[in-house]
Amino acid sequence: IQAAFQRDLSYLLELIGSGKESLIFMKKRIRHLATQWLRASHKLEQKLEGKHRDQKQILIHIGFLTEESGDVFSPRVLKGGPLGEMVQWADILAVLFILGHSLKITVSLKELQSNLGVPPGRGNCPLMVPLPFDLIYTDYHGLQQMKQHMGLSFKKYRCRVRVIDTFGTEPAYNHEEYATLHGYRTNWGYWNLHPKQFMTMFPHTPDNSFMGFVSEELNVTEKQFIKSNKASNMAVVYGKEASIWKLQGKEKFLAILNKYMEIHGTVYYETQRPPEVPAFVKNHGLLPQHDFQQLLRKAKLFIGFGFPYEGPAPLEAIANGCVFLQARFNPPHSSLNHEFFRGKPTSREVSSQHPYAEDFIGKPHVWTVDYNNSEEFESAIKAIMSTKVDPYLPYEYTSEGMLERIHAYIQNQDFCATAALPDKSNSPTMQSSLSPFSLQPNSTVLVWSHNVSSNNPPAWPPVKSMQVWISEIGQACTRTCQRHNLVCEPEFFKFLNKKEVFQQLNIVCDSTESEMNHLYPAVAENIRECYLQKDPLLFSCAGCNTKYQRLCPCRDYQKGQVALCRDCL
Numbered sequence: 001i002q003a004a005f006q007r008d009l010s011y012l013l014e015l016i017g018s019g020k021e022s023l024i025f026m027k028k029r030i031r032h033l034a035t036q037w038l039r040a041s042h043k044l045e046q047k048l049e050g051k052h053r054d055q056k057q058i059l060i061h062i063g064f065l066t067e068e069s070g071d072v073f074s075p076r077v078l079k080g081g082p083l084g085e086m087v088q089w090a091d092i093l094a095v096l097f098i099l100g101h102s103l104k105i106t107v108s109l110k111e112l113q114s115n116l117g118v119p120p121g122r123g124n125c126p127l128m129v130p131l132p133f134d135l136i137y138t139d140y141h142g143l144q145q146m147k148q149h150m151g152l153s154f155k156k157y158r159c160r161v162r163v164i165d166t167f168g169t170e171p172a173y174n175h176e177e178y179a180t181l182h183g184y185r186t187n188w189g190y191w192n193l194h195p196k197q198f199m200t201m202f203p204h205t206p207d208n209s210f211m212g213f214v215s216e217e218l219n220v221t222e223k224q225f226i227k228s229n230k231a232s233n234m235a236v237v238y239g240k241e242a243s244i245w246k247l248q249g250k251e252k253f254l255a256i257l258n259k260y261m262e263i264h265g266t267v268y269y270e271t272q273r274p275p276e277v278p279a280f281v282k283n284h285g286l287l288p289q290h291d292f293q294q295l296l297r298k299a300k301l302f303i304g305f306g307f308p309y310e311g312p313a314p315l316e317a318i319a320n321g322c323v324f325l326q327a328r329f330n331p332p333h334s335s336l337n338h339e340f341f342r343g344k345p346t347s348r349e350v351s352s353q354h355p356y357a358e359d360f361i362g363k364p365h366v367w368t369v370d371y372n373n374s375e376e377f378e379s380a381i382k383a384i385m386s387t388k389v390d391p392y393l394p395y396e397y398t399s400e401g402m403l404e405r406i407h408a409y410i411q412n413q414d415f416c417a418t419a420a421l422p423d424k425s426n427s428p429t430m431q432s433s434l435s436p437f438s439l440q441p442n443s444t445v446l447v448w449s450h451n452v453s454s455n456n457p458p459a460w461p462p463v464k465s466m467q468v469w470i471s472e473i474g475q476a477c478t479r480t481c482q483r484h485n486l487v488c489e490p491e492f493f494k495f496l497n498k499k500e501v502f503q504q505l506n507i508v509c510d511s512t513e514s515e516m517n518h519l520y521p522a523v524a525e526n527i528r529e530c531y532l533q534k535d536p537l538l539f540s541c542a543g544c545n546t547k548y549q550r551l552c553p554c555r556d557y558q559k560g561q562v563a564l565c566r567d568c569l
């Protein structure tokens with residue numbers, strides 16, 4: 001069936017149901033952004049020019065909101081608890097609905113079971129029940145519940161699952177056998193999913209799919225109005241829980257800030273002013289989302305203390321014309337040295353409170369400085385106060401950008417097909433498609449100059465967007481591609497994982513081994529040993545080791561939409 005854009009959001013609000021504070025928050029957000037969503041849906045519809053889109057049957061099971069997983073979030077919605085996840089789920093619901101898919105939404109185990117066709121009380125029975133959904137969007141909690149209650153069907157149907165996973169899951173941690181053997185086990189488990197089935201809040205590693213969320217958009221008049229009404233000496237602090245004010249050493253930089261600016265906070269409190277918040281700070285208490293945006297419109301500066309990591313608020317601030325000032329982390333925070341990341345399935349090194357803001361936005365909107373260096377901090381404040389900055393929102397965080405991206409995933413990503421097909425990477429058809437590789441004079445880059453043989457299933461993203469680069473020693477492919485203004489594309493590893501490719505890259509191999517290692521294909525230069533990847537599930541853009549130079553499949557991307565290559569729509 002062809003999917004048709006659905007624009008009557010009142011039906012979605014009904015589907016979401018009620019009762020929980022978290023559901024009320026999500027519905028309010030959807031209602032508030034309705035006009036923006038509708039405008040974006042018209043724009044995307046025009047762009048797609050009537051192209052056929054399949055309508056999918058979709059189950060959305062928000063595991064962290066179920067009583068069975070403790071639902072620790074709902075009671076904290078009004079108390080400054082994390083709202084980022086709720087923001088993202090609200091936007092995902094809006095997108096899937098507007099794109100015209102048929103949705104079922106569940107926030108309890110009972111509803112989940114009845115939708116999966118599992119008879120109540122038969123949870124652990126190894127029944128094979130046909131699954132009435134093409135796609136299931138859930139989170140880590142929901143995944144666990146499905147595994148417990150779907151019996152044998154879980155294994156068969158897990159390729160239809162999409163896991164909303166804020167911080168991302170790298171291939172080395174996802175692969176059960178490899179994680180167990182090599183010390184990548186975490187509390188989040190290893191699910192042997194295709195790494196692109198994990199969908200993140202920011203484009204952390206291209207091994208996962210970037211899902212994202214949206215921020216409120218402004219029209220030209222609003223932008224003008226905001227610009228002329230900015231209070232150049234007003235700062236808002238990022239963080240709504242009193243605990244962030246416990247940060248050691250904050251007195252020094254707060255005193256400097258207080259010399260120049262009036263400091264505002266939106267810290268939750270019950271009856272008394274939270275003792276952690278100094279008296280010179282104007283605390284508004286936790287604000288409803290809309291009022292928070294209004295405060296940002298007035299403010300010049302949005303300042304982070306180092307926590308929470310990577311939430312939506314800095315993007316909202318920048319979209320409302322604030323400059324975001326944040327601390328540089330040196331050394332970077334990671335699962336090795338910071339409690340928050342400990343046990344998370346990622347080796348990512350986080351170089352500031354909000355690396356996306358630092359790397360994808362940067363100056364003049366984002367300043368990342370060393371807070372221990374009072375001079376650097378003070379001159380940043382002075383410079384920020386005297387620069388005029390336009391409100392800015394990257395395209396990928398607009399409603400149109402998100403609709404477009406999720407549309408492309410739904411129509412093109414198929415992890416069931418890959419699971420069912422034998423690995424063809426060494427079959428004769430693929431061998432014959434080697435000739436289209438051509439070596440650039442530049443020596444390290446290979447481009448694909450023809451279409452792949454039509455015997456193969458069409459690759460998505462299309463393989464003509466590929467460029468191959470060799471990493472420096474000890475560099476991850478994520479970084480290698482970034483340095484060439486490209487992005488690593490793990491779907492293309494299968495085209496590189498061949499002996500012949502080493503030759504074409506002028507790499508002399510004294511020997512070639514095929515092993516399970518998330519850094520392969522790679523070469524150990526000094527000993528001229530070449531390594532191929534034995535298990536496609538371990539192909540990984542993330543990861544590096546001082547022993548290897550890696551073969552990196554990079555691709556181009558649309559400006560402001562890193563998830564999509566130029567010909568990806």
Ligand code: UDP
Binds near residue numbers: 285287312316
């Ligand atoms: N927010 C809010 N009221 C406030 C401060 C923030 O509603 O007083 C909202 C804000 O609009 C953002 C959301 O809280 O969309 C999540 O913010 P944050 O970046 O702090 O992420 P979290 O750590 O809560 O996931």
